[in-house]
Amino acid sequence: xxxxxxxxxxxxxxxxxxxxxxxxQRSRRIFVTVDIEKFAEVFDFAVKKLGFSVLxxxxxxxxxxxxxxxxxxxxxxxxxxxxxxxxxxERPVIKTVTEYFPSAEVYERxxxxxxxAKVEGLLPGYRYPLPDGWPSGEYPLRxxxxxxxxxx
Amino acid sequence: MTALFxxxxxxxxxxxxxxxxxxxxxxxxxxxxxxxxxxxxxxQPFADIIKLIAKEDLIPGEANPKMFRLTPLFALASTVTxxxxxxxWGTNSVYSFNGDLIVVLYxxxxxxxxVFIGGWYSTSLYARIGSxxxxxxxxxxxxxxxxxxxxxxxLANTWSLNEMAQFYSRNPWYSVFNLIGFGVSLVALLGKxxxxxxxxxxxxxxxVAGSFVxxxxxxxxxxxLTFDIKMVVCASLLAVCFLPFGLKLNPxxxxxxxxxxxxxxxxxxxxxxxxxxxxxxxxxxxxxWKYLVPLALMQLFINLILKEILLK
Amino acid sequence: xAERDKFKIPVGPQHPSLKEPTSFSVxxxxxxxxxxxxxxxxxxxxxxxxxxxxxxxxxxxxxERICGICSHSHSTxxxxxxxxxxxxxxxxxxxxxxxxxxxxxxxxxxxLWLGVAGHEIGFDTLLMYTWRDREIVMDVLALLTGNRVxxxxxxxxxxxRDITREQMKEVTRAMDSLEERTKYYIKIxxxxxxxxxxxxxxxxLSKEDALRFCVVGPTARASGVDHDVRRDxxxxxxxxxxxxxxxxNHNDVYGRTVVRLKELMESYKIIRQLLEKLPEGxxxxxxxxxxxxxEVVSRYEAPRGEDLHYIKANGTDKPERVKVRAPTLxxxxxxxxxxxxxxxxxxxxxxxAIDPCFSCTDRLISVRGEDEETPGIMTWENLHSYSVEWxxxxxxxxxxxx
Numbered sequence: 001x002x003x004x005x006x007x008x009x010x011x012x013x014x015x016x017x018x019x020x021x022x023x024x025q026r027s028r029r030i031f032v033t034v035d036i037e038k039f040a041e042v043f044d045f046a047v048k049k050l051g052f053s054v055l056x057x058x059x060x061x062x063x064x065x066x067x068x069x070x071x072x073x074x075x076x077x078x079x080x081x082x083x084x085x086x087x088x089x090e091r092p093v094i095k096t097v098t099e100y101f102p103s104a105e106v107y108e109r110x111x112x113x114x115x116x117a118k119v120e121g122l123l124p125g126y127r128y129p130l131p132d133g134w135p136s137g138e139y140p141l142r143x144x145x146x147x148x149x150x151x152x
Numbered sequence: 153m154t155a156l157f158x159x160x161x162x163x164x165x166x167x168x169x170x171x172x173x174x175x176x177x178x179x180x181x182x183x184x185x186x187x188x189x190x191x192x193x194x195x196q197p198f199a200d201i202i203k204l205i206a207k208e209d210l211i212p213g214e215a216n217p218k219m220f221r222l223t224p225l226f227a228l229a230s231t232v233t234x235x236x237x238x239x240x241w242g243t244n245s246v247y248s249f250n251g252d253l254i255v256v257l258y259x260x261x262x263x264x265x266x267v268f269i270g271g272w273y274s275t276s277l278y279a280r281i282g283s284x285x286x287x288x289x290x291x292x293x294x295x296x297x298x299x300x301x302x303x304x305x306x307l308a309n310t311w312s313l314n315e316m317a318q319f320y321s322r323n324p325w326y327s328v329f330n331l332i333g334f335g336v337s338l339v340a341l342l343g344k345x346x347x348x349x350x351x352x353x354x355x356x357x358x359x360v361a362g363s364f365v366x367x368x369x370x371x372x373x374x375x376x377l378t379f380d381i382k383m384v385v386c387a388s389l390l391a392v393c394f395l396p397f398g399l400k401l402n403p404x405x406x407x408x409x410x411x412x413x414x415x416x417x418x419x420x421x422x423x424x425x426x427x428x429x430x431x432x433x434x435x436x437x438x439x440x441w442k443y444l445v446p447l448a449l450m451q452l453f454i455n456l457i458l459k460e461i462l463l464k
Numbered sequence: 465x466a467e468r469d470k471f472k473i474p475v476g477p478q479h480p481s482l483k484e485p486t487s488f489s490v491x492x493x494x495x496x497x498x499x500x501x502x503x504x505x506x507x508x509x510x511x512x513x514x515x516x517x518x519x520x521x522x523x524x525x526x527x528e529r530i531c532g533i534c535s536h537s538h539s540t541x542x543x544x545x546x547x548x549x550x551x552x553x554x555x556x557x558x559x560x561x562x563x564x565x566x567x568x569x570x571x572x573x574x575x576l577w578l579g580v581a582g583h584e585i586g587f588d589t590l591l592m593y594t595w596r597d598r599e600i601v602m603d604v605l606a607l608l609t610g611n612r613v614x615x616x617x618x619x620x621x622x623x624x625r626d627i628t629r630e631q632m633k634e635v636t637r638a639m640d641s642l643e644e645r646t647k648y649y650i651k652i653x654x655x656x657x658x659x660x661x662x663x664x665x666x667x668x669l670s671k672e673d674a675l676r677f678c679v680v681g682p683t684a685r686a687s688g689v690d691h692d693v694r695r696d697x698x699x700x701x702x703x704x705x706x707x708x709x710x711x712x713n714h715n716d717v718y719g720r721t722v723v724r725l726k727e728l729m730e731s732y733k734i735i736r737q738l739l740e741k742l743p744e745g746x747x748x749x750x751x752x753x754x755x756x757x758x759e760v761v762s763r764y765e766a767p768r769g770e771d772l773h774y775i776k777a778n779g780t781d782k783p784e785r786v787k788v789r790a791p792t793l794x795x796x797x798x799x800x801x802x803x804x805x806x807x808x809x810x811x812x813x814x815x816x817a818i819d820p821c822f823s824c825t826d827r828l829i830s831v832r833g834e835d836e837e838t839p840g841i842m843t844w845e846n847l848h849s850y851s852v853e854w855x856x857x858x859x860x861x862x863x864x865x866x
Contacts, residue, residue: 430586
């Protein structure tokens, strides 16, 4: 049994509802899809119990009427766990993970600026990466956002 | 009339400007060669000064314009004055009195204070930090420099540069005893001239250019010129105090020899700044008080004993 | 005291110690740093958005331009992700050439860093020496790829240029002379007092903090974190090459210097093995324009640390989403921590020690059109007429000059 299988077993032992939500894409790449309600406990379990102690980045995706967030976690030996969760665009609220990973601050600010996510618990600070004069309500990475000058 | 000639042309302002700029060229060229670069052409320092003089003077809105303009002049005037007391041909300087060594040392301190005041009054944050660093550093290098330069005078039993030169021209080999003092003074000089490893007050990568951040045009040109002149005046002082060789020859030859000595000291400065990294201000002060001052004290002590033995 | 704490100096967005725009607002008490605010985003160019509107091949060239130094890292990271989605078997020889260029890039980046570090601590001689030697590796890169930076050697499904026997000999010769020079720098770094004084004990990041802040690359390895994507998650030809992952437990800027210098020696070793083992065969395969739907996380050990790309394909010839995480973004948070209660004089070298690359980090401006909403932007004509007017007020007429 490879280490990926072990991780899968680990998840299933704790959270039965993840039965068909875990995909092992190839060696060292695991994708897990979690509902936003259950996300906090699964994330906590992955970080504290399964040893995924390095947060590489958080990717945000615009998928029509939903926003998907992927937390790319590493266990320090090259195995990458990609925790996926999604929220509706009407209420795009996620919780901050800065208490686990202080470096997540910039990744979360990026989600706020570029995709219009709301991050609960994120301390106030400078915005990133857009300038201060950027109009509110404009989120460049959303699919329906078109830059004013199409030529670049 | 002669006095005016001496002050303005030779060995005063004009001669010193050319001398200083040539020394800057020697310094820059050697520095470049040590770094495996080609280096500037001989007219580069002159071109730089001419270019700066042609540029517009900008004075920050919040700065005190009077002080801002006057400080470069104070600095320049005091360094040029200091040179008049230094014997450059044989053992005679333009002016001399007993105690001129102390006056020269004090006059050479004025530029640092002028930089402090100029930087402070320019109200820039970088300039303020640079100014404070200039003064902090002053307290570190002045003491060893004073003790280093005064020790040969102690041996010669005079406070006059002329009489000191006469003493050493009678007994040139006595200067060998002052080698420690020479080393100490040379290192302290790096601090005085704000050269690497002691270029902390103008550390480009930290505080941009320190006190000079707001200076431009003619005023900056004056400061640049002051620093070049300060370099040759300080080097001359060291040459007179520590390298009193061949003073009995023909005055023209002595003068040429003097130039060679000054350029040798400039070359040593270039060498020092091409083999070291900039220290932090705390490290610099610790270094000065921990190593330079005890060494300078040792030199004074040696000279006191020698004086008893040799001159009795 | 409260009043004095407000003495804040700006370091950046434009500052001599920063080669790229970012902003540190440093609160000082005397020389001591009491607080520091980091502001990023001055180099946001909208690359991630732009990628969604271009084809994969166009994206590859765009992504190569995220950064001037580690351009090959980004483009390799991107295309190996695309190749994984499209399930393309890339010829062995192409993988070797990619790895070769990647390692040459690491050499040029580390030598560049060493020079910059020397400059930050006021040791310009080191800067001049290392950048002179860097020319050797730049020449080799130009010989192999035709360019000194932005090599453009990658293509989806392989590489665009093969290398010849003569070129291989040239590379070997360059490695010999660089190895000798690097040994000299290692000697300098371990003997020169002022360097050691300025670097050791500065920017300390303990192993625990390194793990907490999830730092990557030489910054992490200098704090004893044994992590290197080349070994842990091998890509390209690294699984067939033997090399050591350099770690160090100085935990400070000196350790980061040592790690980079030793990594240079490892790179020479890797390149020699690559040239020895270089298999024969084609250097590229044909790839369909349309990439099947799928998603992939691609990792690459760039000179500055782990580079990570997430690519999502939707079955067309354009990607659905490309996410780039450059190494600096992971490291910048730790800088704040490293500078707390340190001296102002340490700021440039501590910032430089993570080898920051803010262009990589920010990647993403959307210029809001050159309309009246953008005050302060002058066109060339405006600038020209302004200067003519300025001089005319002072009695000079330059209006005939063009």
